[in-house]
Amino acid sequence: MSISTIIDFAQVLTEAERYRPAAEKILSGDPDQLVYNHYASPCGQFAAGVWEGAVGHWKVSYTEHEYCEIVQGVSVLRDEAGEAKTLRAGDRFVIPAGFEGTWEVLEPCRKIYVMFEAASPTVDI
Template sequence: MSISNIVDFSLPARESVEYMPKPEAILAGTPLQQVHAHFTSPCGQLAAGLWEGACGTWSVNFTESEYCEILEGVSVIRDANGTGKTVRAGDRFLIPAGFKGTWEVLEPCRKVFVSVEFKA
């Protein structure tokens, strides 16, 4: 390997995708989202990049463990019991695989993510 294998997030992503959550998952608003994939491992279990989300609320079911660092905006993550955690620019956290609840974007949000999916 050489220095050219280092992934620089300041450069354009290898792939960018714009999408909406599944219609049955949307609870409020029009939460249009974008993923800018900077890295995906050859096995497909590790991914890293930037995520952007518009205002809205949708159900989440994390099958992967995901480290997040909020760069811009404000969101509220709620568990299945309705207990919430507000996250904003500068916050860093990890959502473990198996987490179910909702994600609400209050102010357009942008985050760095690194996710690992363990496949049986």
């Protein structure tokens, strides 16, 4: 494999995908979101890129493990019990698969993400 296969986030020109959480998950605001998925592995289990979120509050349910680095803005991540963690530029953390709660963007937020989704076990019949 050559050096040309390296994905440089500062130079890659990935088209943004715009989306919103499903209506039943939105708790407040209009959480418009953009994702620049700069890399997806051939097996589909690993991805990395940049996410941007507008002010809003919605329910989350993680099936993937996600490493995040907040590079701009302020968000609050809450678990189902209501315990909260405020996330600001410079914060780095991992959200494990199985986490359920809410994500609230207080100031427009931008994060670098790296996600791993475990393969579903195959069932022989």
